[in-house]
Amino acid sequence: xxxxxxxxxxxxxxxxxxxxxxxxxxxxxxxxxxxxxxxxxxxxxxxxxxxxxxxxxxxxxxxxxxxxxxxxxxxxxxxxxxxxxxxxxxxxxxxxxxxxxxxxxxxxxxxxxxxxxxxxxxxxxxxxxxxxxxxxxxxxxxxxxxxxxxxxxxxxxxxxxxxxxxxxxxxxxxxxxxxxxxxxxxxxxxxxxxxxxxxxxxxxxxxxxxxxxxxxxxxxxxxxxxxxxxxxxxxxxxxxxxxxxxxxxxxxxxxxxxxxxxxxxxxxxxxxxxxxxxxxxxxxxxxxxxxxxx
Ligand code: COA
Ligand code: MG
Numbered sequence: 001x002x003x004x005x006x007x008x009x010x011x012x013x014x015x016x017x018x019x020x021x022x023x024x025x026x027x028x029x030x031x032x033x034x035x036x037x038x039x040x041x042x043x044x045x046x047x048x049x050x051x052x053x054x055x056x057x058x059x060x061x062x063x064x065x066x067x068x069x070x071x072x073x074x075x076x077x078x079x080x081x082x083x084x085x086x087x088x089x090x091x092x093x094x095x096x097x098x099x100x101x102x103x104x105x106x107x108x109x110x111x112x113x114x115x116x117x118x119x120x121x122x123x124x125x126x127x128x129x130x131x132x133x134x135x136x137x138x139x140x141x142x143x144x145x146x147x148x149x150x151x152x153x154x155x156x157x158x159x160x161x162x163x164x165x166x167x168x169x170x171x172x173x174x175x176x177x178x179x180x181x182x183x184x185x186x187x188x189x190x191x192x193x194x195x196x197x198x199x200x201x202x203x204x205x206x207x208x209x210x211x212x213x214x215x216x217x218x219x220x221x222x223x224x225x226x227x228x229x230x231x232x233x234x235x236x237x238x239x240x241x242x243x244x245x246x247x248x249x250x251x252x253x254x255x256x257x258x259x260x261x262x263x264x265x266x267x268x269x270x271x272x273x274x275x276x277x278x279x280x281x282x283x284x285x286x287x288x289x290x291x292x293x294x
């Protein structure tokens with residue numbers, strides 16, 4: 001499974017925005033049935049999203065097509081899944097996920113629905129938003145070792161968490177994330193890496209601020225995040241580019257790989273007077289793998 005850098009939300013009840021979907025260049029689109037759709041529009045959104053998927057069979061997709069269903073305790077989740085599984089979405093985003101047991105439950109629903117619809121067993125992957133309740137962040141370390149074959153990544157969200165905490169802001173005075181949100185973000189990164197899945201940073205709300213999106217996305221990649229949520233088509237190209245290694249990183253990675261190739265059996269080599277050892281080699285190989293030039 002390749003790395004998915006940009007994940008663009010599209011409100012599932014908006015024919016106009018769905019009509020722009022194919023041209024966005026997002027690695028993944030998240031057709032939303034949850035918070036961007038008002039209660040009275042939920043049935044319409046279900047129908048529109050199912051039709052959108054049907055019109056784009058798997059081999060005719062320019063982006064992966066994911067569906068954000070409603071939370072498990074909403075009474076809508078199973079109906080959402082039943083409406084879309086036959087059209088083979090690439091994955092399901094589960095909001096307000098409280099921990100690995102919720103993923104197992106959705107997996108079991110998908111087992112049954114895939115079998116019924118004749119969709120390849122296990123084909124539909126899952127990404128939870130694993131931070132939207134006060135208790136959920138404590139489970140972020142539990143995805144590793146939970147044997148969740150459908151799990152493709154972990155992501156987090158600040159807006160619902162601040163609501164759950166009764167907070168009036170999620171920012172610190174300097175405009176960055178307040179400590180609680182930085183903590184949850186780090187735990188998401190650690191939990192994803194521990195589980196061997198993609199680490200997807202949360203969205204950048206100020207969608208007209210391209211420089212801010214680029215700086216924070218580059219910083220996220222430097223920390224190990226593999227991709228990021230987006231809310232506006234203009235954010236897609238910036239995210240796609242930010243989550244690729246820079247030209248300098250690629251050049252350096254090539255030098256590291258070459259230096260080890262020139263010193264068979266060596267566990268450490270010197271490059272520009274700096275010690276370079278096997279973790280650096282692994283990192284260099286990972287960078288070249290991302291660019292498809294490994
Ligand atoms: N997907 C597809 N098309 C989108 C889009 C999206 N997420 N967001 C905006 N567009 C379209 C608009 O319809 C508009 O089309 P037009 O040029 O034909 O009028 C064009 O892109 C430019 O949009 P713009 O006018 O800059 O923004 P807006 O004021 O229409 O919309 C938001 C702003 C935030 C409401 C909109 O981007 C949006 O709905 N984002 C997704 C929200 C969401 O799903 N949230 C849930 C996750 S938190
Ligand atoms: Mg939400």
